[in-house]
Each structure stands twice: as C-alpha cells, then as structure tokens.
Amino acid sequence: MYLYAMGSYVPEKTIDNSYFSDITGLSEDWFLSRTGIQTRRKASIEENTHTLAIKAIENLMHNNQIVQKQEIDLIVGATYTPYDTIHTLAHHAQKYLNIYDIPVVSISTACSSFINAIEIVEGYFATNKAENALVVASDHNTAYSDETDKTSGHLWGDGASAVVIRKERPENLPYFKILDIITGGGGGLGKATDSVFLRPINEGFMMNNGKDVFIHACEYMAGFSKKILAKNNKTITDVAWFIPHQANLRITQNVAENLGLSMEKVVSNIQYLGNTGCAGCAIALTENASRYKHKDLIVMSVFGGGYSYGSMLLEYINE
Incomplete structure (x- = not known):
C-alpha cells in the first residue's frame, strides 16, 4: 500500500x-x-x-x-x-x-x-x-x-x-510506502472500562483514571513500536521520525525515552493544537511533510481509550 x-x-x-x-x-x-x-x-x-x-x-x-x-x-x-x-x-x-x-x-x-x-x-x-x-x-x-x-x-x-x-505504487512522487501495520485491543486491561469514556447520559468525556491511561499508553505505544520494527528487521537506529498519538507531551517524552529516541526525531503538535484525537498523528504527518527525506523510516504509534493501540511503519519515497 x-x-x-x-x-x-x-x-x-x-x-x-x-x-x-x-x-x-x-x-x-x-x-x-x-x-x-x-x-x-x-x-x-x-x-x-x-x-x-x-x-x-x-x-x-x-x-x-x-x-x-x-x-x-x-x-x-x-x-x-x-x-x-x-x-x-x-x-x-x-x-x-x-x-x-x-x-x-x-x-x-x-x-x-x-x-x-x-x-x-x-x-x-x-x-x-x-x-x-x-x-x-x-x-x-x-x-x-x-x-x-x-x-x-x-x-x-x-x-x-x-x-x-x-494499492499499487503511484507514478508521481513523493509518497509513503506502508511497510506494515499492527494493532491490538485491550478491553480488559487495567481500568480500561472506566478510565476514560464518552457516554451520552454522562454529558461528555469523563476521565476517571488518567494514571491508568498514562501507564498503558506509555507501555503499548513503546511496545508496539518495538514490535513492528522487530517484525520488519529494523532497529530504533533506523528510525528517522517517530509520530505518536498526540495525547500528552509527558506521555510522548516517556515513550521516546523508553525507545531510546532523541526528542529531535519526535514529531509533536500537541503543544499548540491540544489532543486532536485520532486526527492528531495524521495532522502531524501532514504538517511535517517538508522535513522528510528520501528513504526516511517513520514509525507512527497510537493509543486510544477502550483500550486500543497500534503502530504503522512507513518509508518516504521521493526519488
């Protein structure tokens, strides 16, 4: 793809x-x-x-x-x-x-x-x-x-x-080759049922246990990033850019440290956009298009309430 x-x-x-x-x-x-x-x-x-x-x-x-x-x-x-x-x-x-x-x-x-x-x-x-x-x-x-x-x-x-x-390789440049996607669900993890929820009768978002969200977000974004790299015979040193779910800068910093990644390689927009939900990492990918170089390896990793999580491995092609 x-x-x-x-x-x-x-x-x-x-x-x-x-x-x-x-x-x-x-x-x-x-x-x-x-x-x-x-x-x-x-x-x-x-x-x-x-x-x-x-x-x-x-x-x-x-x-x-x-x-x-x-x-x-x-x-x-x-x-x-x-x-x-x-x-x-x-x-x-x-x-x-x-x-x-x-x-x-x-x-x-x-x-x-x-x-x-x-x-x-x-x-x-x-x-x-x-x-x-x-x-x-x-x-x-x-x-x-x-x-x-x-x-x-x-x-x-x-x-x-x-x-x-x-599905097929585009004729025009640039494009991203999607090397792999892995996802998972953790409906029974920790306090997934009630850590963060959105029920009409409760009049909007409720986050009853942000600590549980924080812990599992850090664990699974880092873990699935490592998993997708290993599956594709890559290491963290091969990664040019890391794009996490834009949930909380402290989560991003924790995940980057766990992966051994410099924050210079981390794409972040939460500082000026806030948590834009499932659109956040996609917006970040788009906003930073001018920074990518040919053959750059990009890991996108996400975590959502429920819980749900996953990573995508991309290669930027411009030649």
Whole structure:
C-alpha cells in the first residue's frame, strides 16, 4: 500500500491556558507542566466533525492536483466524536465528493482510529474490493468536553486530516510506502472500562483514571513500536521520525525515552493544537511533510481509550 496524498485542517480559534485558568482556578503553569499544552484549537459554532473533515479533504485536493476523485473506490471515516451516527463521517465525505456505489465505512477505536481505518483499507485491498481509498480522520472533541472538568476539560482540541491510499505504487512522487501495520485491543486491561469514556447520559468525556491511561499508553505505544520494527528487521537506529498519538507531551517524552529516541526525531503538535484525537498523528504527518527525506523510516504509534493501540511503519519515497 502507498499513502500518496495528504491534507489537514484545524479551526482558526485558539484557546490558551489562561482561559482554563479563569474557569477552574488552576494556574496556567499547572496545565503546561502536566500536559505540555500551551494552546489548542476550537471549532466555531458553525463547525462540526463533518465540516472539519470536508475542509481537510478540500485541502488534500487543492494540494494534490494529481488526485482524481473519480478514482476513489472506498471511503473510511475515523472518529469517536460523531456529528451524526446514522449519516456518518464517511457518508458525508461521499456526498461531498459526489461518488456513489462504492463502500463507505466509519469506525471508532477512540484515538487509535486512524491506523485502524488504514488497516480496514488493507483488508479491502487484499480481497481486491478496492484500489484507491480515502481515509478521513476528524474529531470535534470540544463538542463533547466539559471545560470546567479539571481532570480533562483542558486537553482537547479539534481537527481533521485526510489521506489517499493506493494499492499499487503511484507514478508521481513523493509518497509513503506502508511497510506494515499492527494493532491490538485491550478491553480488559487495567481500568480500561472506566478510565476514560464518552457516554451520552454522562454529558461528555469523563476521565476517571488518567494514571491508568498514562501507564498503558506509555507501555503499548513503546511496545508496539518495538514490535513492528522487530517484525520488519529494523532497529530504533533506523528510525528517522517517530509520530505518536498526540495525547500528552509527558506521555510522548516517556515513550521516546523508553525507545531510546532523541526528542529531535519526535514529531509533536500537541503543544499548540491540544489532543486532536485520532486526527492528531495524521495532522502531524501532514504538517511535517517538508522535513522528510528520501528513504526516511517513520514509525507512527497510537493509543486510544477502550483500550486500543497500534503502530504503522512507513518509508518516504521521493526519488
């Protein structure tokens, strides 16, 4: 598989730590020291999960004129903050593109949904049911969060990213060769059931045990990164870039230390975007496109509530 076109979008409105300090009475340094977040983006009242996604698709099409929408024969949407659970994210993308009679699938594995979405594409390709897939990840976290919640209200940002994946090698450069994907679920791990959840009757996100999330996120993002490298006969010294789920800068630093990676090789946007959910690592991949060099090996590793986790190994090709 080959990832050969990308686009992302984040809302214009920026929320800094002083906003949450005024609401909660906690200091700005309290938020910064515990999360690494300085600012986050918040969708306007006119925006939602669907509109964020369409903006990302528009940017993808604008930046990648080689993409022909009529070639897309599969759409997979990834979100855990749906605007509509019936006319889903994937359906809305299909309507926007005006492409019909193709499979459209929307999934939710919390913050690991982007990699799971690409794994679904892999299955369609393997069974010869598709050749060109659009994957769009979009999360409108602020629609579901309680800003007065001192535990997690300050974590969330909104954003979306879209990528096109081909079964066969693209003729145009650059592109990413997807070398491997591995995923897993840990529904019975630790306090997975209640550590972080989103239930309509509870009026939004609840994070009852952030410590359990922290511990397992660090363990599984590092562990699955090592696992995918070993499976492909690679070592950490071969890695040019590491893109983790953008959950918390302290988690990122812990995982990098566990892997023996310099933070100079870590791609991070949580400092200025906040936790943008399953879109975060995809946005990071897109934002940093100018930094990649031919043959760079990239590890993307994610962890989501529930729990879900996984890693993807990419090679950047530009010659």
